[in-house]
Amino acid sequence: MAYDRTFDVVIAGGGAVGSAVAYFLKRELGFPGTVALVEPDPTFRRAASMLSAASIRQQFSTPENIRLSRFGLEFLKGLPAEHGPEFDPQLREGGYLILATPEGAPTLAANHAIQRAEGAEVMLLDREALGRRFPWLAAAGLGAGSLGLAGEGWFDAATLLGCLRHGARAAGAAAVTDRIAGIETAGGRIAAVRLGGGEIVGCGLLVNAAGTAAGALAALAGRTLPVEPRKRSVFVVDCPAAPEGMPLVADPSGVWIRPEGRGFITGYSPPEAEDAAADPEDFEPDHAMFEERLWPALASRIPAFETLKVRNAWAGHYDFNTLDQNAVVGPDPEIANLFYANGFSGHGLQHAPGVGRAVAELIRFGSYRSIDLGLFGFGRIAAGRPVIEAAVI
Incomplete structure (x- = not known):
């Protein structure tokens, strides 16, 4: 033919x-x-x-995912030299702080062992160490945290x-x-x-x-x-009282937040039972979710964010593998x-x-x-x- x-x-x-x-x-x-x-x-x-949200981390539990992140990190770092300064991805290695409840602490420790075996620079902290290193963090209900010391951060998509x-x-x-x-x-x-x-x-x-x-x-x-679309809303917030030098913080509640320019961006990953397939044409941010779930959980974990102001928002879709x-x-x-x-x-x-x-x-x-x-x-x-x-x- x-x-x-x-x-x-x-x-x-x-x-x-x-x-x-x-x-x-x-x-x-x-x-x-x-x-x-x-x-x-x-x-x-x-x-x-x-x-x-254009972030990169090595804190996975699957070695292949860690290796993919390490490859991606080196690729991002090499772009300006390989393609010229106009292709500088503005990589900022601010790190991830992944928090766990006492029940989730053993899983975090097991993940940490895999990450270290793969060469990732990560630190495991118990509840007391979290409080000492991050005094702005409300440690109630936490059992442990894992902090990326290098090779994690965010960049320009x-x-x-x-x-x-x-x-x-x-x-x-x-x-x-x-x-x-x-x-x-x-x-x-x-x-x-x-x-x-x-x-x-x-x-x-x-x-x-x-x-x-x-x-x-x-x-x-x-x-x-x-594979199907799952909607995720991202909110751009200002908070003059927020702590400086924050990593990306991922809370057990599903809420995450990280610095972005002079402000922050934050989002929420719902539990599986609430995470339905999305209309691929729906790009409207879920403001009700922000008010009812995201902001209360965020302010509870980092009290400074009780006074945040939302100045923008967007929604996108994950290509979600339901298996x-x-x-x-x-x-x-x-x-x-x-x-x-x-x-x-x-x-x-x-x-x-x-x-x-x-x-x-x-x-x-x-x-x-x-x-x-x-x-x-x-x-x-x-x-x-x-x-x-x-x-x-």
């Missing part, structure tokens, strides 16, 4: 993850074939990459995305402004994709990096991928030329460079060369075999 045009690799989703695959495939690994990034919104106004897209296109990747509306298969393989505008594009290999739309895209190929809140990466076991890079459940931006490199290696060499992400393969989905990440924020 004759197609309107053909690419060796078609990447569905031009956000940070999809662009990272193209970046490493073309720029770093010298892939000789043609690559297309298909993205319906080149402004990325509603993209998870741009609506993220637009700079990272812009660098990945610029690098990919400069190396020859094509940008296609459209969405994939259909998938054609032949002989158990993907032969072509149909774009929303009607164009039929032949492809040698399809990478599903479609973020919150990844589940719907997989369904076009007859595959069940448990285990971990990424799905690698080839489909039944459709050999369909690859996945999605389901990050909130840590996709920080892991985009590492995942992009890993998927590019699979395409270029047929195996992982830098970070082995076999643990996150699609096979666990069909088997119902979750990979449990005990440090979810």
Whole structure:
């Protein structure tokens, strides 16, 4: 069949993850074939990459997640030297302070041991040590805390995305402004994709990096991928009485807060029973949740924030993996030329460079060369075999 045009690799989703695959495939690994990034919104106004809190941490319980963060950290640090000062991501290593109840303290200690084994610079503090180091913290109800001493912080999301897209296109990747509306298969393989505008594009290999739309895209190929959008609201607040030099604080209640410019940004991760699938068109911040859940919990933990003032807010969506809140990466076991890079459940931006490199290696060499992400393969989905990440924020 004759197609309107053909690419060796078609990447569905031009956000940070999809662009990272193209970046490493073309720029770093010298892939000789043609690559297309298909993205319906080149402004990325509603993209998870741009609506993220843009933070990076090494405090995970899964070694692969820690390795992805360490790769991402070094990538961010190297951007100005590699691409010029205009691509400085403004990385601020302010650290994470993850708090736990007495019941959660053993899990925090187990996570800490894994993190240290992976080379992360983290400190475990008991309740008394928390009070001494952070006198502004109300330690009631806490059992322990874990503090990142280096290699954790926040950065400018637009700079990272812009660098990945610029690098990919400069190396020859094509940008296609459209969405994939259909998938054609032949002989158990993907032969072509149909774009929303009607164009039929032949492809040698399809990478599903479609973020919150990844589940719907997989369904076009007859595959069940448990990835759906979950809304998260972020609030920009001022508080003149707030302590200086705060790390990102993650409370057991699900509330987190970190410095941002002269103020702070804060959000809330609801318990699983309250975290329903979101309307992908709903980008209205949940102000009622802020008043009823977030602010009271925040003021209880850090009393200075009783006097905060909200000056802005936004909402975005996680590409939430309902099986285990971990990424799905690698080839489909039944459709050999369909690859996945999605389901990050909130840590996709920080892991985009590492995942992009890993998927590019699979395409270029047929195996992982830098970070082995076999643990996150699609096979666990069909088997119902979750990979449990005990440090979810």
